[in-house]
Amino acid sequence: MHELAPLIARLQRHRARRNPLRRRLKRAAVAALLRDSRQGAEVLVVERAHRPGDPWSGDMALPGGRIEAVDEASASRAACRETAEEIGVAIDRSLGIGRLCDQLTLDHRRRRPMVISPFVYRWPRDATITTNAEIADWTWVPLAWLDEPANRGRFTWRVRGVPKSMPCYDCGDGRRIWGLTLLMLDELRRAGPGGRG
Template structure:
């Protein structure tokens, strides 16, 4: 594990932040020429656990991700100079969290390619990871049906991993998934979580030694 110099008793989130800074995510070099979006993986430490905030998308006709578990985020606007700005703006719009005031950016994960709402060109999704340093309240807009904090220890334990069948046209696919508090976590969101867990390793169960965590 990287040596931390800023605190003799590093928190789990601080240790994760160090690993994120040293991580080199895969970036799609051609992303500037296609549709782009960005999402926010928001982490907090509570009672010695690291949790990630997930949203359940509202049911909307014509939305291919309708009702799915996801992270706050959305399409990049022309005024968004970076994907990071998109993730922060969309987080405040969708769940009312001003991440610039309430947290810190830890880094980013690898770009993923998704199908867009319309058109044939793919969409590149850039995930950004944040940590909270003050308590927050969630004020969801019409795009969000529900929110849930999911412990990373639950996701890191592959005994909790199940499978599901997804039909694409005439083909059936068996994909990995998790069921947590009645929510099904799978697809692109699970791929982001898998990369995050591969990166932070055993830090997900690190117990805070110096109280001062976000409860």
């Protein structure tokens, strides 16, 4: 089981890799929100709304989005703003625990590299989730559930018609955690008991 207090302590010492080109590339930021439960630490995962033309349509992900001018080029501000917009939960740096490694992906709008910066926050006490049109659903995922080999599998994803076998966590009902979200949650999970942090 991943106890929240030791996990927070490990995350505060965690040295996340930052992409040296992050300030020159398009950027996005996401928030990994943690809470304590009877099953130990849990992370909030959202299901993106199904929308034609959206490359992330229906994906299981962490709340977040692109860094905009209003964020003053601050990735953590963008993660907080996007979380408030998408799920109606106000977070700020006072709830911040740490950050995870930057992930490099492709900006689907411009077909250029984009950096995604993940930040970890405590769940605000008495917060209530109210989703906007970008979010279809949400769930709490125990980090201990991610440790179970039975919940890890593979699925076929097509890249320009070519099938590619990808690792995933199977959430049931055809929902999967995969891609960058899987990498981020694996890094978060490794910060727990027996992990390399």
